Amino acid sequence: MKRREIQNDPLERLFVRVREERVPDDGFTQRVVGRIVIPPSRNSYRVPTLATAFASVLVIVWMAFSGFSVADFTARLSQEQSGGIRLVPQSWTIPNTHTEDTNTPEHADN
Amino acid sequence: MQSFTCSACTCSAVTRTDKYSLVGDLLLVRRVKASGDRAAFGRLVERYQSPLRRYLTHLTAGDRFRADDLAQETFLKAFTSIRQFSGLGSFRAWLFRIAYRTFLDSCRSAKLTQELDQVTGECEMSSEITILQSALACLDDTERNVILLSAVEQLSHSQIAHVADMPLGTVKSVVARAKTKLRDYLKNEEL
Numbered sequence: 144m145k146r147r148e149i150q151n152d153p154l155e156r157l158f159v160r161v162r163e164e165r166v167p168d169d170g171f172t173q174r175v176v177g178r179i180v181i182p183p184s185r186n187s188y189r190v191p192t193l194a195t196a197f198a199s200v201l202v203i204v205w206m207a208f209s210g211f212s213v214a215d216f217t218a219r220l221s222q223e224q225s226g227g228i229r230l231v232p233q234s235w236t237i238p239n240t241h242t243e244d245t246n247t248p249e250h251a252d253n
Numbered sequence: 254m255q256s257f258t259c260s261a262c263t264c265s266a267v268t269r270t271d272k273y274s275l276v277g278d279l280l281l282v283r284r285v286k287a288s289g290d291r292a293a294f295g296r297l298v299e300r301y302q303s304p305l306r307r308y309l310t311h312l313t314a315g316d317r318f319r320a321d322d323l324a325q326e327t328f329l330k331a332f333t334s335i336r337q338f339s340g341l342g343s344f345r346a347w348l349f350r351i352a353y354r355t356f357l358d359s360c361r362s363a364k365l366t367q368e369l370d371q372v373t374g375e376c377e378m379s380s381e382i383t384i385l386q387s388a389l390a391c392l393d394d395t396e397r398n399v400i401l402l403s404a405v406e407q408l409s410h411s412q413i414a415h416v417a418d419m420p421l422g423t424v425k426s427v428v429a430r431a432k433t434k435l436r437d438y439l440k441n442e443e444l
Contacts, residue, residue: 153439154432157388158404160381166303166310171321175302175328176295 278344285335294335298328301345304406305352311401312356315386323359327352346412353398353416388438395419396431403428 205211278300284293305327309320330351338347389397398417402408403424410428414421 152436154436157381157385157439161385161405162407164307164382166306168299168302171302171306171324172295172298175298175325176291178325178329179291179294179332181289181291 275343279340282335282338282340282344285332286338294328294332297344301348302328304345305348308349308401308406309352309356311385311389311405312353312398314390315382319359323352323355327355330355342415343412346408346415349402349406349408349412350416384439387442388435391434391438392431396427396434399424399427400431400435404432 278297281293281297284290285297302324306317306320306324309323309327310317313319313323327348331348334351338344389400392400395417399413399419402413402416403410408416410421410424413419413428414424417424419427
């Protein structure tokens with residue numbers, strides 16, 4: 144019954160023929176897949192946040208258990224600037240590479 | 254230039270590949286969701302590129318280049334927002350919904366609707382496509398979209414209601430009205 148309706152109705156016949164049309168791929172799928180940009184996952188945002196939080200907790204714990212106080216630290220810094228106490232060993236400091244030039248006119252006179 | 258083909262061998266291929274396996278779709282979608290699997294998404298693109306490009310070609314009044322751009326944009330949007338696909342409905346209907354919205358966006362931005370009449374006839378089309386294009390020109394945008402989804406892409410009325418954001422009753426009445434208009438057109442043209 145339905146088939147007869149389709150055969151008699153020019154509109155239905157037209158739709159049937161149009162439905163049978165197939166668009167060839169012609170590399171369309173390759174182009175689409177090639178243009179895919181994978182968005183960053185949620186974990187990629189979480190990792191640096193968690194790492195920062197973990198490092199902050201470690202610093203706070205170290206400060207709590209090592210008897211660190213901000214006042215002492217600033218005092219040591221001010222002494223360092225005045226040459227009293229060194230925060231780093233002498234071997235870590237970069238030596239002064241500036242040497243006196245022996246070819247100055249004063250030496251040449253001698 | 255790309256061309257539509259319709260030979261006996263391709264038609265039989267259509268009937269095989271057009272059996273849209275819901276389970277197969279869901280498995281592929283799950284792989285894409287889980288790990289952004291490009292190969293799985295490529296399978297989905299391969300499966301749906303033909304109906305989607307055909308639908309967009311009719312919507313753009315035969316402008317295949319414009320339809321290909323829109324189809325590409327549709328698939329890229331589908332990939333980036335595939336997590337929003339719940340899996341409860343049809344992937345095909347979800348894809349057509351994105352395609353229709355992409356088409357509407359492009360019309361708003363480029364005022365494409367004013368150019369549609371000029372585009373028709375610029376591409377090589379089979380006689381059936383030409384007849385359908387000229388018949389669709391007598392419909393408004395909503396009727397054209399609904400009749401294409403219903404009669405050509407064979408989506409159910411509830412799926413069309415989802416795609417076009419329309420009440421189910423409105424979809425049924427629009428389909429009936431559009432068919433009447435098309436029949437009148439074909440009768441007047443003596444086709």
